[in-house]
Amino acid sequence: MGKIVLLDGHRAEIRTVEQVAELLDPRKAQLAVAGVLAALGHEFDWSADTLDCVVEAISGSGVLADTGLPAVFDQDDDALEFWDGLS
Known part of the structure; x- marks a missing residue:
């Protein structure tokens, strides 16, 4: 649907x-992707906390705002x- x-x-x-x-706003999308890369890249072994960092990077970028x-x-x-x- x-x-x-x-x-x-x-x-x-x-x-x-x-x-x-x-x-998506291009700049907000860039910030979201960069934040996700940083969240994933700073840990050798990913965990539930890593997912929390990914969520924060996406949410904090405002990438879905006004879409x-x-x-x-x-x-x-x-x-x-x-x-x-x-x-």
Whole structure:
């Protein structure tokens, strides 16, 4: 199931990772990826704490702000269905 969002002033159904990427602010996306790389790179053996650092890097970047996309963290059933359905 896709999510309807406004894309360039037009309603669009988001069904692919590429469409999600089009909605992201490039600088925020760069910061999110850099934060994830730092979180993963600073530990030799990954743990649940590593995942917490990844979540913090993504959330702290604000990359999903103003996209109309559902939450990645603290999801409800609809959000899970959306993210699971991306191709």
